[in-house]
Amino acid sequence: MASIAIEQPGRARVGEATHAAKRAGLVVVGVAVFWGLWEAYRWIGETLGITWPFRVDATNMPHIHDMLAAFNKPLQPGGPTLLHYEWHWALFTAKEALLGFVLGALIGFGLAVLLAHSRILRRGLLPYIVISQTVPILAVAPMVVVGLGTKGVTPWISVAVIATFLTFFPVAMNTLRGLLSPDPRSLELMRSYAADRRSVLWKLRVPASLPFVFSALKLSATACVIGAIIGETPASIQDGLGGAIVNFNQYYSTGPERLWATNIVCAVLGLVFFTAIVVAERLVLHRAPEHVA
Amino acid sequence: MNDRPAVAISGLTKQFKAGVTALSGIDLEVQPREFISLIGPSGCGKSTLLRIIGDLIEPSAGTVEVNGKPAHRARLDHDYGIVFQEAVLYDWRTVSKNIALPLELLRWSREKRSARVKELLDLVELEGFEDHHPWQLSGGMQQRVAIARALSFDPALLLMDEPFGALDEMTRERLNLELLRIWDASGSTIVFVTHSIPEAVFLSTRVVVMSARPGRVAGLVEVDLPQPRTARTREEPRFFELVTEVRERLAAGGAELEVTA
Amino acid sequence: MSWAVVQRRVVDWAPAVAVFVLGIAAWQGLVAAFNVQEFLLPKPTVIAQTFWDERSSLWHAGIYTFKEALGGFALGSSLGIAVALVFAAFRPLGTAFIPFAVAASAIPIIAFAPIFNNWFGLLNPFSKMAIAAVLCFFPVLVNTLRGLTSVDPRAIELMRSYAAGRVSIFRRVRIPASLPHMFAGLKIASVLSMIGAIVGEYFGGPITALGVLILNASAYTNFPVAWAGIVVASAFGILFYGVVALAERLTTSWDPSRRDFHTE
Numbered sequence: 092m093a094s095i096a097i098e099q100p101g102r103a104r105v106g107e108a109t110h111a112a113k114r115a116g117l118v119v120v121g122v123a124v125f126w127g128l129w130e131a132y133r134w135i136g137e138t139l140g141i142t143w144p145f146r147v148d149a150t151n152m153p154h155i156h157d158m159l160a161a162f163n164k165p166l167q168p169g170g171p172t173l174l175h176y177e178w179h180w181a182l183f184t185a186k187e188a189l190l191g192f193v194l195g196a197l198i199g200f201g202l203a204v205l206l207a208h209s210r211i212l213r214r215g216l217l218p219y220i221v222i223s224q225t226v227p228i229l230a231v232a233p234m235v236v237v238g239l240g241t242k243g244v245t246p247w248i249s250v251a252v253i254a255t256f257l258t259f260f261p262v263a264m265n266t267l268r269g270l271l272s273p274d275p276r277s278l279e280l281m282r283s284y285a286a287d288r289r290s291v292l293w294k295l296r297v298p299a300s301l302p303f304v305f306s307a308l309k310l311s312a313t314a315c316v317i318g319a320i321i322g323e324t325p326a327s328i329q330d331g332l333g334g335a336i337v338n339f340n341q342y343y344s345t346g347p348e349r350l351w352a353t354n355i356v357c358a359v360l361g362l363v364f365f366t367a368i369v370v371a372e373r374l375v376l377h378r379a380p381e382h383v384a
Numbered sequence: 385m386n387d388r389p390a391v392a393i394s395g396l397t398k399q400f401k402a403g404v405t406a407l408s409g410i411d412l413e414v415q416p417r418e419f420i421s422l423i424g425p426s427g428c429g430k431s432t433l434l435r436i437i438g439d440l441i442e443p444s445a446g447t448v449e450v451n452g453k454p455a456h457r458a459r460l461d462h463d464y465g466i467v468f469q470e471a472v473l474y475d476w477r478t479v480s481k482n483i484a485l486p487l488e489l490l491r492w493s494r495e496k497r498s499a500r501v502k503e504l505l506d507l508v509e510l511e512g513f514e515d516h517h518p519w520q521l522s523g524g525m526q527q528r529v530a531i532a533r534a535l536s537f538d539p540a541l542l543l544m545d546e547p548f549g550a551l552d553e554m555t556r557e558r559l560n561l562e563l564l565r566i567w568d569a570s571g572s573t574i575v576f577v578t579h580s581i582p583e584a585v586f587l588s589t590r591v592v593v594m595s596a597r598p599g600r601v602a603g604l605v606e607v608d609l610p611q612p613r614t615a616r617t618r619e620e621p622r623f624f625e626l627v628t629e630v631r632e633r634l635a636a637g638g639a640e641l642e643v644t645a
Numbered sequence: 646m647s648w649a650v651v652q653r654r655v656v657d658w659a660p661a662v663a664v665f666v667l668g669i670a671a672w673q674g675l676v677a678a679f680n681v682q683e684f685l686l687p688k689p690t691v692i693a694q695t696f697w698d699e700r701s702s703l704w705h706a707g708i709y710t711f712k713e714a715l716g717g718f719a720l721g722s723s724l725g726i727a728v729a730l731v732f733a734a735f736r737p738l739g740t741a742f743i744p745f746a747v748a749a750s751a752i753p754i755i756a757f758a759p760i761f762n763n764w765f766g767l768l769n770p771f772s773k774m775a776i777a778a779v780l781c782f783f784p785v786l787v788n789t790l791r792g793l794t795s796v797d798p799r800a801i802e803l804m805r806s807y808a809a810g811r812v813s814i815f816r817r818v819r820i821p822a823s824l825p826h827m828f829a830g831l832k833i834a835s836v837l838s839m840i841g842a843i844v845g846e847y848f849g850g851p852i853t854a855l856g857v858l859i860l861n862a863s864a865y866t867n868f869p870v871a872w873a874g875i876v877v878a879s880a881f882g883i884l885f886y887g888v889v890a891l892a893e894r895l896t897t898s899w900d901p902s903r904r905d906f907h908t909e
Binding site: 114117121144145146150151211212214215216217218219221222224225226227229230231233234237238312313316317320321324325332336337340343347350351353354357358360361362364365 | 657658659660661663664665668685686741744745748750751752753754755756757759760762763764765771836839840843844847848856859860863868871874875878879882883886
C-alpha cells in the first residue's frame, strides 16, 4: 500500500565515497541506538513491572540477541537452521514481489500515458483508481488466489498479482503528474516544431516525468513487498514469509523470537528493494541540484 | 530571392473568450531579410500577434501568410523558429542535445545533426559547452542556446518574444550585437517583440509601434541607421532622434496611422 | 450556486458516473456470461441483496472497525504532525532523523500486525489502533515536514524584515503554508487507517469486527457476505477520505496549486 501517494521528486545528485561512508556510519549508529533503546526499555520495564501500554517481559520483548540467535537454531530437532528456511522464504516472497513490481510499474506507466492524453478518461477513471486503493486487498486475496488457481495459475503468481495491485497505484498517479508537468511554454515550443503526439510524449513528457516516476518506484518498492506478504497470508501459502508469519504467530508463546526474526527478515527485504531503487535513481537521473518540479 | 513578403498579415483580429479584443484590424507586411520589432505597452497584443504568426494561436478574423503560405502550413513545413523569454531548455539534455532537438524531430541523420550542432555552437560562440547542462549556464548563455536551437533547421523566419527580457542590461546589449551578427550571417527575417525602445531601434530595420486595447498598428518607423550596427551606433544623434520618435508614437498611440520615411 | 457552476460540476462528474454505471453493468453481464463461480465474484445484485439482508451486522461491524481506524488515525497523525513540527523547528535533528524515517517506512509494517496483537491483546481494539497509527504516522510526517520546510525563502525574509521571531514566523508563515501538504498526507492516512485496522483484525479479533466478519465469511465460503463486507470496508475508507478532503477544501480554499492537472 502506498504510504505516500504523491511525492515531489527529490534531489538526485550522486554522492561520493565519503558520502557513502557517512551514510553507512549513520546506519550503524542508528541500529546501535535502536538496539540500546530496546534493551534499555526491556530492562527498565522488567525492573519496574511496567504493564502499560503492554506488559514488558520475555515473551513480548525478547532480547535482540535472542532474536538473532534464533536464526542459528534449527527449526526442527536435527534439521536445518531457521536462517536456512528464512532465506528460502525470503527468496520466494521476493520473487512474487519482483514480478508484482514489474507488472505494477508497467501497468501504472501505461495507465498514466493513457490518462495523460485524454481529459475525459481522467475524469472518468481517476476516481475509481483512487477508490481501488480503499479496498482491503488482504480480504480479496483468497478469492484471487483460488480464482486464478482454478484457471491453472500457480499460487505465487496469484500473489504477484496482488502485489501488482498495490504497486500500480503510486506509479500511475505520480507518472501522470509527471507527464502533465511540462509548462505551457514547453508545449508551445513543441507545437512550433509541428511535433506529433508521439514525439511530444517521448521527447518531452516522459523525460520530464522521470523524477516523479522514481519517487513512485520508491513507494512501489515497499508496496510490492507488502503486497506479496499480504497475499500469502490469508491463503496460507507456506513457502513465503507471509506463511511463516502466520505459523510463528500461531505458536508465538513457544518461541517468540522466531516471529521477531521473521519480521527482521521482512524489514530487510523491504529495505533491499527500496535501496535498489534509490541506487537506480542515482544512476539514471542527471538533474539540476535543487531542482524543484 | 523572391519578392514574396516573408510575412503578410491582413485584417487580423483576435478576440479572446472573456470578450477581450487583443488585436483589431492589423495589416502588416514584412519583406524578406527585414528585422522588424513589435513594440507597445502591456496588453497591446504584441506577443499574441507573434504567436498568431507562428500558428500557435488562431486568429478570430483576417489572414496570415508566411512565406506565401497560410501560417498553419508554414508551421507544419517548419518555416520558422521561435525563441521565448524563458529559454525553455530541457534539463535532462546537454547543450548539444538541446540544440539538436528540432533536428531529431525532423529525422535528420546523426552525422548531419552533429555537424549542424557544431556549426551552430560556433555561430553563437558557445564552443566548448557541448556537454554542459542548462543549469550550468548563465541566463545569457541559455538564451544563446535557445537561439541556436531556433536556427538549427535554418528557417527563413525567426520569431522572438522578448528573448532578452529576463537578462541584465549589459548582457542584453552584448546579445543584441550578437543577434545582429547572427541575423546577417543566416540571412533570415526576424520578427522581434520587445518592451525596450532603444533595443527596438538598435536592432531593427523597421519598428512597428502598437497601441493597446485593442491592439492596433499605431505607426511604422523606418530605422535608417547604417549597417552593420555597432556599440557606437547607440551614441549617434540619429539613434536618439529615432528613439524619441518611437517614444512619441507610443505616447500618441492609436491617434493616427502614419508612416515616416 | 449559479447555474453555470452547477452545470460545470455535472459535466465534470459525468464521465465518472458513466464509468460507474458501465462498470456495474459490465460486472453483472460478465459474471453471467462467463459463468464465474458465484463464490468468487457474485453479481452486484447478489451483493446488494446480501447487503440489505445483513445490513445490521455489517453496519455494526463497520462502525466498530471504523472507530479503531479513527483512533489510529488520530494517534498516528497527531504524532506525525508533532514530530514534523519538531524536525522543522530543529533542522539538524530533522536532517539526522529523516533517513531513518524513510527507511522505517520501507519496512512492511504489516508484518508487525501479529506482534501488536500479542502486545495489546487480540480482543483489545487498541492493538488494531496501533497498527493503523503506525501506518498513518509516516505519510503524515513526511508530507507535513515537506510543507513546513518548503516555504518560499522570500516569505521568510519578509517576516524577518519585520523583526518577527521564530515562533511568529512558524505560526504565521510555515504552518499555514504547510496545510496543503499536511492534508495530502492526511488523505493518504485516512485510507490507510481503515486498511490497517482490517489487517490487524485479520490476525485475530472479536467477532464484532469487520475484518473478522469478512475472514469468517470467507472461511465458511459465504462469499457474498465476504464481498459485502469488503464493500463496507471500502465505503468507510472512501467516506473517511471524503471527510478529510472536505476539511481540506474548507481550510485551504486559497491554495492556487489545487487546480486540475495541466491540460494539453
